[in-house]
Structure formats: C-alpha cells, structure tokens
Amino acid sequence: MSINILVIDDEKEIADLIEVYLKNENYNVFTFYTAKEALHCIETEKLDLAILDIMIPEVDGFTILRKIREKFNFPVIMLTAKEEEIDKINGLSLGADDYITKPFRPLELVARVKAQIRRFTKYNQDTKQNENIIDFSGLILDQSTRKVFLNERPLSLTPTEFSILWYLSSNRGKVVSSEELFQAVWGEKYFNSNNTVMVHIRHLREKMNDSAEKPKFIKTVWGVGYTIEK
Structure with missing residues (x-):
C-alpha cells in the first residue's frame, strides 16, 4: 500500500x-x-x-x-x-x-x-479487540480505531495525543518520566524535549476539560514526569 x-x-x-x-x-x-x-x-x-x-x-x-x-x-x-x-x-x-x-x-x-x-x-493495526481497549473512569480508548470517548463524549485527538494518552493509560499507577514518554511516543532519544511533551500534555488536558491544578486524569509529578492513577 x-x-x-x-x-x-x-x-x-x-x-x-x-x-x-x-x-x-x-x-x-x-x-x-x-x-x-x-x-x-x-x-x-x-x-x-x-x-x-x-x-x-x-x-x-x-x-x-x-x-x-x-x-x-x-x-x-x-x-x-x-x-x-x-x-x-x-x-x-x-x-x-x-x-x-x-x-x-x-x-x-x-x-x-x-x-x-x-x-x-x-495505532491503526488490527489486533485482538480485548487487547485494544482501555476502559476506566469514564474514559474509553480503542487502539484499533484510535477513537477516544470521555463520559460517552468523543474526543478528537491527534495521533501523537492518542499515543501519549494510550501510553499513560497503559501504565496507570506508574509515574512515567518525560524521557520515557518521549522515547515511547516519538521513538527517538530524549534531547531536552520537555517543552514538546509539556505542550502535548497541556493540549490533552484542554480537550479532556482537565486541570493541571486539580487533575482527574493526567497528574504532574514535579521533577519526575506524569501519571494516571488507578
């Protein structure tokens, strides 16, 4: 193709x-x-x-x-x-x-x-359905279709935003460093790219009507990275 x-x-x-x-x-x-x-x-x-x-x-x-x-x-x-x-x-x-x-x-x-x-x-490959869906706290992510719903409301995410949210959701309960997140999503070594990660996190929060000060989903662990709690 x-x-x-x-x-x-x-x-x-x-x-x-x-x-x-x-x-x-x-x-x-x-x-x-x-x-x-x-x-x-x-x-x-x-x-x-x-x-x-x-x-x-x-x-x-x-x-x-x-x-x-x-x-x-x-x-x-x-x-x-x-x-x-x-x-x-x-x-x-x-x-x-x-x-x-x-x-x-x-x-x-x-x-x-x-x-x-x-x-x-x-993120467009067809794999087993049960391995492709994350569902918690009203947030549903479907990896095969890249569709995301929050409290039954569809979210329009870019491929990068979806990748970030999927990775953090897949590692719920774990603090993911900016370095690890950058390498996982961008597939490249981390070259002081915290601003890049930060901007995408901010944009995700805006689309999810989330807050950095009182987050429901993506929480900042200062000096370390980001986490979504279980």
Whole structure:
C-alpha cells in the first residue's frame, strides 16, 4: 500500500528537494507551492502525512493545520525558518505532531517522516479487540480505531495525543518520566524535549476539560514526569 505525503512550501527549491528524498523512499508525494492547491488536495486525496511550511503567503501553515485538524488525524510536521519557541509551541498546540527548523538535513526530515508514519500505522493495526481497549473512569480508548470517548463524549485527538494518552493509560499507577514518554511516543532519544511533551500534555488536558491544578486524569509529578492513577 502506497503512502501519500503532502508537501507545502512556497520555496520551490526546498519543496522539490523534499519531494526527491521522499520519492527515493518510495512515498507518493503531492507537492505544492501555494495554499489553494494544497487545500484542494487535502479534501480530495487520502493523505497519510503532511509537511507544512509555516511562512506561506496568503494562507499560512497554521491556518492550513487548523483546516486539516477539523477533519483529519494524520500526522503533520511543521517547517519553520524561525528559532522562536513560540512558533513551535503554537504548532504543537494546534495539533502538529513534530516540527523541524530550516535549514535542515533532508535525511533528518526523512527520519522524522518515517517515525511518524511508523507510529500512525502502529495505532491503526488490527489486533485482538480485548487487547485494544482501555476502559476506566469514564474514559474509553480503542487502539484499533484510535477513537477516544470521555463520559460517552468523543474526543478528537491527534495521533501523537492518542499515543501519549494510550501510553499513560497503559501504565496507570506508574509515574512515567518525560524521557520515557518521549522515547515511547516519538521513538527517538530524549534531547531536552520537555517543552514538546509539556505542550502535548497541556493540549490533552484542554480537550479532556482537565486541570493541571486539580487533575482527574493526567497528574504532574514535579521533577519526575506524569501519571494516571488507578
């Protein structure tokens, strides 16, 4: 089965370079330099991942990300020419799964793409139903469909958010360090990425109407990590 990847960057040289490297990995790539054509592709093609440049004229990458998250849960990697932490936090808060700063090494981007696809595929695999469902305190997670319900209300989570909630729920009663959580979810070594984990936890709490001060589910153990109690 072919993997369909969307690439949007108004810098033609960068977009074409990304396309070449992804096609070398046998991915099917839809490359666009403007938002209008890309938005049409999002609505008409079955996509497995998107790579979005933030600084796109007329319609920026954040707006496109919002459009994607209205309907779709496939992974999104943001490209930014800025080092500013606020851009990264904004992207993660809106539902991005990863980000990479320009200039970047193409092989690093390919590695990030593979990691996201691997995780997305993993949580879509069909396994035994009883091993695929976690049900406690009004929270139901179905790993095979990636559906989540809280008190019978469906929650719309990104693949990364689902992965975090699934891992913490699978380890209820245990304190999971930020390092362990990052390695389990992102599949990479932990390189001072506490902000990345923190932003995703905050976004999860918002969607679950939970509170950091008086949490019902995800509790922060300061200086250690996070836990969901039994």
